[in-house]
Amino acid sequence: MAEASTSPADLVAASAPRSRRASGALDAPGVRRRYWLVLAVLVVLAVGFGFGLLAWDNPMPFGTRGFWLIAELRATNLVVMALVAVCQALATVAFQTVTSNRIITPSIMGFEALYVAVQTSAVYFLGVAGLVAIRGVGQFVLQVALMVGFALVLYGWLLSGRYGNLHVMLLIGIVIGGGLASVSAFMQRLLTPSEFDILAARLFGSVSNADPDYLPIAIPLALGAGLLLLLRSRRLDVVALGRESATSLGIAHRRETMVVLFLVSVLMAVSTAMVGPMTFFGFLVATLAYQFAGTHDHRYVFPVAVLSGFVVLAGAYFVMRHVFYAQGVVSIIIELVGGSVFLLVVLRKGRL
DSSP: OOOOOOOHHHHHHHHSOOOOOOOSTTOSHHHHHHHHHHHHHHHHHHHHHHHHHHHTTOSSOTTSHHHHHHHHHHHHHHHHHHHHHHHHHHHHHHHHHHHTOSSOOGGGGTHHHHHHHHHHHHHHHHOHHHHHHTOSHHHHHHHHHHHHHHHHHHHHHHHSSTTOOHHHHHHHHHHHHHHHHHHHHHHHHTSOHHHHHHHHHHHSOOGGGOOGGGHHHHHHHHHHHHHHHHHTHHHHHHHTTOHHHHHHTTOOHHHHHHHHHHHHHHHHHHHHHHHOOOTTHHHHHHHHHHHHHOSOOHHHHHHHHHHHHHHHHHHHHHHHHHTSSOGGGHHHHHHHHHHHHHHHHHHHHTOO
């Protein structure tokens, strides 16, 4: 039998390496380079702002014992900022995924309204001494437990039944939050001017509201819930496809939704009980994360969201403290920018 002839083109094709085909979140080389470049820039900014908050305007010479004592005091605020960034970023991204809506945030469920109601009730019934009395680790644990318990009751009631509906749950959350806000506003009108001034300082989201004694409890809660969300990144990718698609791919959609919402409630309860309400901060961070990451894969969106949250918080505090000398208005500026971005996104989409 005659041997088959081999052409030069066949020899070249056989010797050339086969091109690898891949599909995924970052399958193109340009997309991968852009993602890692963005991540590197965020890391550099986070380290820069963090070091600036520790060392800038430190009255003691660098390296002395006094310098490190002052830096240690400032480090507490830095840890609180990192904790809030982790809680708000992970909770908002995960919440938007399970609700299939990039506009709403966990604040819609009434966590912040419950925080305001607790603080206002303490002053209304116990006076200024009440606000002092509810400070401490016991108060922090109680507020976290109330918020998580409130969320579990709401989720268990509205999602575990035969006619469980996520949109009805969101609507009831809005109604309950609005009701609590109305009751709080009524009690605030009956306070004396001095009592209202003291209360108002607690109702603004601020890092200065955080007590260092909260950290031994807040850090394990936030890290535990955040790690569980990170481990469920692939499941969240499937949940984002919708109920029917997720179910056909073997995901128990309702169970997965309840687990994610429970973890979200823990993160939001820790953040709100630590620093107070920050309504639009999570929305701002989640919007920036999707824009920077260039993908919807949660394994890549979560790290960008956390770093973006820390850069926004630390950068805002650094600029307002050392440039404009107005550290107390940081939360107002963040809420103003976040609210403006919210309106811009709504106007661009034309719907909620």
